[in-house]
Amino acid sequence: MANKAVVSIFFLLIVFLVTVGFGRSNFVAETASSMDLVSDGIDNVRQPSFIPHKPIFLLEETCEQTYGFFACTTTIVGNILLIIVYGFLAHQASKLLSNGRELLLEILGTGIIGGVFLPILGALPDALSLTDSDEEEMGSLEKERTTTGWAARDPSGILSPYKYTLRNTMPEDVFIKVICCGICHTDLHQIKNDLGMSNYPMVPGHEVVGEVIEVGSDVTKFKVGDCVGVGCIVGCCRQCSPCKSNIEQYCNKKIWSYNDVYPDGQPTQGGFAGAMVVDQKFVVKIPDGMSPEQAGPLLCAGLTAYSPLRHFGYNQKGVRGGILGLGGVGHMGVKIAKAMGHHVTVISSSDKKREEALEHLGADDYLVSSDAAGMQGAADSLDYIIDTVPVLHPLEPYLSLLKVDGRLILTGVISTPLQFVTPIVILGRKTITGSFIGSMDETEEMLEFCKEKGLTSMVEVVKMDYVNKAMERLEKNDVRYRFVVDVAGSKLDE
Numbered sequence: 001m002a003n004k005a006v007v008s009i010f011f012l013l014i015v016f017l018v019t020v021g022f023g024r025s026n027f028v029a030e031t032a033s034s035m036d037l038v039s040d041g042i043d044n045v046r047q048p049s050f051i052p053h054k055p056i057f058l059l060e061e062t063c064e065q066t067y068g069f070f071a072c073t074t075t076i077v078g079n080i081l082l083i084i085v086y087g088f089l090a091h092q093a094s095k096l097l098s099n100g101r102e103l104l105l106e107i108l109g110t111g112i113i114g115g116v117f118l119p120i121l122g123a124l125p126d127a128l129s130l131t132d133s134d135e136e137e138m139g140s141l142e143k144e145r146t147t148t149g150w151a152a153r154d155p156s157g158i159l160s161p162y163k164y165t166l167r168n169t170m171p172e173d174v175f176i177k178v179i180c181c182g183i184c185h186t187d188l189h190q191i192k193n194d195l196g197m198s199n200y201p202m203v204p205g206h207e208v209v210g211e212v213i214e215v216g217s218d219v220t221k222f223k224v225g226d227c228v229g230v231g232c233i234v235g236c237c238r239q240c241s242p243c244k245s246n247i248e249q250y251c252n253k254k255i256w257s258y259n260d261v262y263p264d265g266q267p268t269q270g271g272f273a274g275a276m277v278v279d280q281k282f283v284v285k286i287p288d289g290m291s292p293e294q295a296g297p298l299l300c301a302g303l304t305a306y307s308p309l310r311h312f313g314y315n316q317k318g319v320r321g322g323i324l325g326l327g328g329v330g331h332m333g334v335k336i337a338k339a340m341g342h343h344v345t346v347i348s349s350s351d352k353k354r355e356e357a358l359e360h361l362g363a364d365d366y367l368v369s370s371d372a373a374g375m376q377g378a379a380d381s382l383d384y385i386i387d388t389v390p391v392l393h394p395l396e397p398y399l400s401l402l403k404v405d406g407r408l409i410l411t412g413v414i415s416t417p418l419q420f421v422t423p424i425v426i427l428g429r430k431t432i433t434g435s436f437i438g439s440m441d442e443t444e445e446m447l448e449f450c451k452e453k454g455l456t457s458m459v460e461v462v463k464m465d466y467v468n469k470a471m472e473r474l475e476k477n478d479v480r481y482r483f484v485v486d487v488a489g490s491k492l493d494e
């Protein structure tokens with residue numbers, strides 16, 4: 001009898017020590033912290049290196065939602081291994097002792113009690129401290145969350161559901177539930193790796209409009225329930241000359257809304273997703289009365305057209321402007337330039353959009369670039385041209401449309417070198433320049449301007465399950481003029 005009691009207590013002790021050690025997943029955290037990025041091996045999920053403690057009795061599903069697949073699987077596998085190890089030890093012990101069968105039953109009984117109840121007991125301190133810190137952290141957002149977005153996995157650019165962890169939120173952060181997100185031509189370039197810099201999985205989308213769900217403790221600009229926007233950039237160094245001049249879009253260390261990484265190594269993911277966590281500096285308030293679908297395309301396309309007009313001093317009446325290419329940026333360019341009081345000429349490769357440009361968008365003139373007589377007639381007539389064409393094209397026909405000191409402002413991303421002969425800029429002191437989106441200050445100003453002028457963008461609202469088709473159509477320029485994905489109204493998981 002004495003032998004049996006000693007053996008039982010001995011095994012109880014082993015079970016307690018080992019399961020408590022494994023169950024609290026300290027071992028998972030240590031394993032994980034030795035790697036910068038943890039892959040689950042199935043979906044190439046990039047996880048942060050820190051995985052918090054957790055009680056082992058969390059349901060697998062809840063556990064995975066909260067801590068990610070890797071941490072949970074490791075812990076669950078760990079516990080299964082323990083049961084096997086325990087069974088083996090018990091079997092060996094029963095062989096060593098004389099009245100094996102009776103003792104084996106007793107040891108197994110003790111083991112079951114130990115295996116079920118002691119791990120729970122072991123995890124209790126963690127469970128209790130989790131509850132405590134939850135209360136402390138109310139409103140400070142120091143927790144991790146997951147969301148589902150639609151990601152490209154390779155240069156085919158096909159988007160499909162993808163679950164990932166949102167980065168740890170900080171006091172300056174705004175937690176945003178995405179309402180809708182515009183599709184920009186840059187999204188196409190990025191998902192298909194046209195610029196050779198794409199990292200997968202990639203959730204695109206940088207014309208994001210959403211609702212503020214929670215704010216960090218130091219957030220002053222926004223409150224819960226606000227309708228807000230996020231554009232192309234979610235971070236900058238705050239030290240360099242552009243940052244100090246509030247033109248952070250030209251910061252060399254700017255952080256893109258997606259296909260980029262935060263300083264801690266976590267990838268950024270865009271707006272084709274259920275939620276985003278964004279520093280308040282890169283969040284703007286959508287003016288009251290402006291619909292989310294209308295506001296989305298303003299955050300990249302609208303801003304891209306507005307910023308150079310503002311910066312180069314064209315925001316005044318009587319200026320003669322040209323808009324080359326009538327896509328997402330071009331159509332906003334026509335509307336914004338008209339609202340500033342300009343005489344606006346649309347220049348296009350075909351006659352197809354003439355009626356649209358003149359009657360619906362309110363342009364004053366329409367030029368087809370292959371119409372030599374028409375182009376000749378318009379020579380030396382424009383103060384600026386916003387060139388929105390994102391594919392290789394000649395510059396000289398358009399440079400010749402500019403007046404002395406006129407500017408050709410490139411806004412389309414083209415990865416093939418462009419060509420021109422120098423006399424075309426020398427004889428007329430013309431400038432070829434570029435402009436990249438706009439600053440956060442300009443974003444706010446542009447939104448107010450559009451609201452004041454009653455400017456609307458022309459959009460086609462689609463659900464997420466149409467996004468691949470929309471990308472295909474966008475590539476063929478088959479949209480008037482911007483697709484906006486109704487994210488909140490879409491099923492993101494299928």
Ligand SMILES: [Zn+2]
Pocket residue numbers: 184185186187206300301
């Ligand atoms: Zn864009």
Ligand SMILES: [Zn+2]
Pocket residue numbers: 236237238239240241242243251252253254
């Ligand atoms: Zn900077």
